Amino acid sequence: MVANAVTGIAAPLKCALFPCQGFQGSTRRLQWRKNERQCARKAGHGVITAKFDLKPPPYQLDALEPHMSHETFEYHWGKHHRAYVDNLNKQIAGTELDGMTLEDIVFVTYNKGDLLPPFNNAAQVWNHDFFWESMKPGGGGKPSGELLDLINRDFGSFEEFVEEFKRAATTQFGSGWAWLVYKANRLDVGNAVNPRPSDEDKKLLVVKSPNAVNPLVWDYFPLLTVDVWEHAYYIDYQNRRPDYLSIFMDKLVSWEAVSSRLKSAKAEATEREIEEQRKRKEEEEYGTANSEAVEMYLENDDSEAD
Amino acid sequence: MQPRGGDMPTLGLLQQIEKDFGSFTNFKEKFTEAALTFFGSGWVWLVLKREAKCLAIIKTSNSINPLVWNDIPITSLDMWEHAYYLDYRNDKAKYVNTFMNHLVSWNAAAVRMVRAQAFVNLGEPKIPVA
Numbered sequence A: 001m002v003a004n005a006v007t008g009i010a011a012p013l014k015c016a017l018f019p020c021q022g023f024q025g026s027t028r029r030l031q032w033r034k035n036e037r038q039c040a041r042k043a044g045h046g047v048i049t050a051k052f053d054l055k056p057p058p059y060q061l062d063a064l065e066p067h068m069s070h071e072t073f074e075y076h077w078g079k080h081h082r083a084y085v086d087n088l089n090k091q092i093a094g095t096e097l098d099g100m101t102l103e104d105i106v107f108v109t110y111n112k113g114d115l116l117p118p119f120n121n122a123a124q125v126w127n128h129d130f131f132w133e134s135m136k137p138g139g140g141g142k143p144s145g146e147l148l149d150l151i152n153r154d155f156g157s158f159e160e161f162v163e164e165f166k167r168a169a170t171t172q173f174g175s176g177w178a179w180l181v182y183k184a185n186r187l188d189v190g191n192a193v194n195p196r197p198s199d200e201d202k203k204l205l206v207v208k209s210p211n212a213v214n215p216l217v218w219d220y221f222p223l224l225t226v227d228v229w230e231h232a233y234y235i236d237y238q239n240r241r242p243d244y245l246s247i248f249m250d251k252l253v254s255w256e257a258v259s260s261r262l263k264s265a266k267a268e269a270t271e272r273e274i275e276e277q278r279k280r281k282e283e284e285e286y287g288t289a290n291s292e293a294v295e296m297y298l299e300n301d302d303s304e305a306d
Numbered sequence B: 001m002q003p004r005g006g007d008m009p010t011l012g013l014l015q016q017i018e019k020d021f022g023s024f025t026n027f028k029e030k031f032t033e034a035a036l037t038f039f040g041s042g043w044v045w046l047v048l049k050r051e052a053k054c055l056a057i058i059k060t061s062n063s064i065n066p067l068v069w070n071d072i073p074i075t076s077l078d079m080w081e082h083a084y085y086l087d088y089r090n091d092k093a094k095y096v097n098t099f100m101n102h103l104v105s106w107n108a109a110a111v112r113m114v115r116a117q118a119f120v121n122l123g124e125p126k127i128p129v130a
Helices: A027-043 A070-092 A102-113 A118-133 A145-155 A158-171 A241-252 A255-287 A291-299 B011-021 B024-036 B092-103 B106-116
Strands: A176-183 A203-210 A221-227 B042-049 B054-061 B072-078
Touching: A070 A118, A102 A118, A118 A221, A145 A158, A145 A203, A145 A255, A158 A176, A158 A203, A158 A221, A158 A241, A176 A255, A221 A255, B011 B024, B011 B054, B011 B106, B024 B042, B024 B054, B024 B092, B042 B106, B072 B106
Parallel strands: none
Antiparallel strands: A176 A203, A176 A221, B042 B054, B042 B072
């Protein structure tokens, strides 16, 4: 994920663009950043020129030959991914989005499905960074440890997981992505319709998404992805998407990356649970106070409270 | 499309394009712009809108086509990546310009336009008074 430095904010912030009370699940993360921005607003006088960079894959462009050719990388990373980065920078320059993290821009511009213009570029930048890091030279094989345990638990077996993942990737009609995600949210995801609401939380799932959409907007934790836009495989496999997917699974997937992401996801999910429990406890405590106290809070109800 | 396509439409189709887009050049610009700003997989169409009784440029996603809105397609350009990736890689501009200048069949478009006018009344012809 690309980091960028925030030095100060010149442009006034429009309330409408920012997630407010609706983001119950992910409010914790975003509220923290919102406070950070408010501090910067009071302090800063300078103009930000925060820009996203085109992050290179964690290997040479020819390192995945013959499974994914150097030529594919020249176009896919060198032209497509680069264009998303350049166009995003142009779109956000001088706006409220300038200075936000990439993930926050993706959240905000998803806008409950009514996509704002920078969404496509922002999400595609994020998706491609994530995709390069999902692969490695000499990849493939099987995962191990906790990841394998969870895969066996949630899919039956590793082979069944591979089948489901390939099926999702094959049946994504048009441009898009297939994902392995860790779901740890409640039913209400605020910004988007939860595509798997009936599935229990704290489990692995396979999902697919069109165009630039990614599971961040559903408040899932992405663990692995494969790009099924035609530009991802047409040079090496032409229309043979199933062959591309088989090679991807057999020779390219970096299970280390997936395991490490799972670890972070679980940690964050646990953190979030603790936070929610703490909040619920607070609310209970205030609830037992006398009614005058409650009225006082209603009158002074600013953006401070949930 | 057709071999040695491109160039310009003539007669009635050209007149209708000039009426609805101002000029053929403007139409070409708008059509090209629609194709170049396309995101994801889909198609760009020149359609005759049945209700509005005019030509329009529309973009559709994936496999959608204007028949679903009861409009009449006059010509189309495939913007799925598989349509141009082998020959042009990511150079959409080159693909679209080649289509407009060398491939689009205005003959086919004219035939469709004539047929369309059996269903859509585009108005009275101007008959000079003696």
